[in-house]
Amino acid sequence: MSNLSKLQQVLDSGQFTVTAEIGPPKHSSAEGIRHHAEMMQDYVDATNITDNQTAIVRMSSIAAGVHVLNSGIEPIIQMTCRDRNRIAMQSDLLGAYSLGMRNVLCLSGDHQKFGNHPTAKNVYDVDSMQLIENLRRMRDEKVFFCGEAIKEAEPQFFIGAVANPFADPFEFRVDRLEKKVNAGAQFIQTQCIFDMERFERFMEMVRERGLDQRVHILAGVTPMKSWRAASYMQNNVSGMIVPDELVERLKNAEDPKREGLDICIEQIKYIKEKIKGVHGVHIMAIAWEEVVPEIVEKSGLYPRPKVD
Amino acid sequence: MPEFEPKIVAFCCRYCAYTAADLAGSMRLQYSPNIRVVEMPCSGTIEHGLILSTFEKGVDGVYIAGCNLGDCHFLKGNVRAIKRVAAVKKILDEIGLGGERLEFFHVPASEGTKFAQVANEMTERIRQLGPSPLNKNAAGNAQKEGGQTA
Amino acid sequence: MIVAQQKPVSEIAQMISDCKKVLFLGCAGCVTVCLAGGEKETDVLASAIRIKRTLESNPLEATTFTCTRQCDPEYIVGIDNLVKDVDAIVSLACGVGVQYLAERFKDKWVVPALDTKFIGGSVVHGLWEEKCGLCGECILHRTGGICPIIRCSKSILNGPCGGSQHGKCEVDKDVDCAWQLIYDRMRALGKLDKLMEIQPIKDWSKSRDGGPRKAIREDVMIDE
Known part of the structure; x- marks a missing residue:
């Protein structure tokens, strides 16, 4: 089993990278995940496996990652700070590495209030920044979070983090990204971009500080099925900006699904051609995984590079 | 059996309802003899505990009479009284005595008629409700130790 | 200060439903300041439960007292005589007070009337906010x-x-x-x-x- 992450190789080679997202199911069958993975196999370089997203209980991201890996795609294991203390985190990460996972995305995680167990006790023993820093130390300094040496076979993860250019305070978002890079983040996936203008301003600040030279930034995009979905995100999802024009465009469309895909494809092309410093795109087709191949193809990102 | 004559305590603000009671008297107005007036420096001096202990003593109804909104001599005493009455009504509902045995009324000093009207209205309401289960002297409660759930 | 809030009266009443004589014990510390378990609240609670029990034909003998603090042994030593012949103590202190009482009065049923919420301060009269973790x-x-x-x-x-x-x-x-x-x-x-x-x-x-x-x-x- 190769030690090097395929995602890292593609990004380091300077090619415009494509990642997607597979949400594990709310049951114990891997059939759906395998189906999605096989379908996306040739179209993406890696896929994120979400970790109980929106705090709804789903199949473990690491277990789902094994199914995805066996179906031919490299997984990016998401790990939130909500559900595990530092002991469980490290234990799970050692296990994940042993199972062939090479990429980890570190996030705070949605608050449990939004999920199906709102009365749960959250953990937040460690925050995403600290998780990044300590994962890097595991790899580079061969130590556990407590400082004790890892005597052999330290996990050598390719470490990812998230950035949300649409959250506040806007001025601090680039600072925080820099902080994550300083902590050890090697790739960044952004929150879904709908407000392109704000993302461009964000990237301008990123380039001013040379952060695009220090970390691989993948721009997050999400195809929307209907204006209702867009409007929901606009009003109910914190840290998300959806311009009215976009909602209107979907509202006026004869075939809203088609329109949603077209918007997404336009966004990808725009990001790839017009915004400097972006190294790839992260397609979050939430509960709509089957459209990923089409989006990739029509955005001119097919075929994907081959890596050993 | 004689008709039930409720015993009602009216906590009356000195600056409005209590003065209105005097006026009602001067006007020779007839009003319910069932009420017992307690003069208060302001309706805002009423407290949760006082209302409850009044009920514990066996009265059938209690009301607090204060100034119109905006007319309180102490600016907001009546507003506070209204909130406290609402809170105690909730407790009375929860413990089974019933919040309707308690009320707040606005009775300005210049309205003797309103004073009489409120006294009659509350008496009628309590008469309909029947004696408080805590009223040991009321017919029907005397022999039953502790009364019954209202 | 420690901020607490009273449990529903019916819930507290349920805890002592089989007791005939109960001491309602307030605390003049934090819970007085946050208007949850001071002298006034103690009287109101005792009164409410007494009425409830009378209506249920299960009269309750309820006495009330408010300690300077329930979280200092010195202040609960002095209530021995009040506790002597009661079946239960309803504590209107924070969780600390309840435990001090339970520890001192080993043969008494001690129940909490409050939910201890957090430590914080007041924002305006009647509103408290958590400030320290x-x-x-x-x-x-x-x-x-x-x-x-x-x-x-x-x-x-x-x-x-x-x-x-x-x-x-x-x-x-x-x-x-x-x-x-x-x-x-x-x-x-x-x-x-x-x-x-x-x-x-x-x-x-x-x-x-x-x-x-x-x-x-x-x-x-x-x-x-």
Whole structure:
């Protein structure tokens, strides 16, 4: 089993990278995940496996990652700070590495209030920044979070983090990204971009500080099925900006699904051609995984590079 | 059996309802003899505990009479009284005595008629409700130790 | 102060439904200030439950008293005579007071009338807000005097997370994002560079995770 992450190789080679997202199911069958993975196999370089997203209980991201890996795609294991203390985190990460996972995305995680167990006790023993820093130390300094040496076979993860250019305070978002890079983040996936203008301003600040030279930034995009979905995100999802024009465009469309895909494809092309410093795109087709191949193809990102 | 004559305590603000009671008297107005007036420096001096202990003593109804909104001599005493009455009504509902045995009324000093009207209205309401289960002297409660759930 | 709130009357009544004689014991400490368990609240609760029990034809003999503090042994020693012949004590103190009573009066049924909520302060009369997470190792000097342990819904030490928008937390539009407050204050103080330091993972053994904590000042201890 190769030690090097395929995602890292593609990004380091300077090619415009494509990642997607597979949400594990709310049951114990891997059939759906395998189906999605096989379908996306040739179209993406890696896929994120979400970790109980929106705090709804789903199949473990690491277990789902094994199914995805066996179906031919490299997984990016998401790990939130909500559900595990530092002991469980490290234990799970050692296990994940042993199972062939090479990429980890570190996030705070949605608050449990939004999920199906709102009365749960959250953990937040460690925050995403600290998780990044300590994962890097595991790899580079061969130590556990407590400082004790890892005597052999330290996990050598390719470490990812998230950035949300649409959250506040806007001025601090680039600072925080820099902080994550300083902590050890090697790739960044952004929150879904709908407000392109704000993302461009964000990237301008990123380039001013040379952060695009220090970390691989993948721009997050999400195809929307209907204006209702867009409007929901606009009003109910914190840290998300959806311009009215976009909602209107979907509202006026004869075939809203088609329109949603077209918007997404336009966004990808725009990001790839017009915004400097972006190294790839992260397609979050939430509960709509089957459209990923089409989006990739029509955005001119097919075929994907081959890596050993 | 004689008709039930409720015993009602009216906590009356000195600056409005209590003065209105005097006026009602001067006007020779007839009003319910069932009420017992307690003069208060302001309706805002009423407290949760006082209302409850009044009920514990066996009265059938209690009301607090204060100034119109905006007319309180102490600016907001009546507003506070209204909130406290609402809170105690909730407790009375929860413990089974019933919040309707308690009320707040606005009775300005210049309205003797309103004073009489409120006294009659509350008496009628309590008469309909029947004696408080805590009223040991009321017919029907005397022999039953502790009364019954209202 | 410790902020507590009274449980529903019916719930408290249920705890002592088989008792005939009960002491309702208030506390003149924090819970008096937050209007949950002082003298007045004790009288109101006793009165309410007495009425309820009378209506249920199960009369209750209820006495009331309010201690200076229920969290100091000195102040509960003095109530021995009040406790002697009651079936139960309803404590209107925080969880500390209830435990002190249970410890001293080993043969008495002691029940809590309050839910101990948090430590905080008052915002306006009648509104209290949580301010301190009791983490055991204060970091307010690093966060501009605003506590992220308790005021950030995720206790994030390197915030704000991606759920902060328009100064509010993703959890509730009425909840201020603690990290927005921290950012604003650090900016006003010209100390934004401090926020670029990565705050290390916290030693939670100084918090409740290390078992019941003790605080000691040997210089004031009295040797017998």
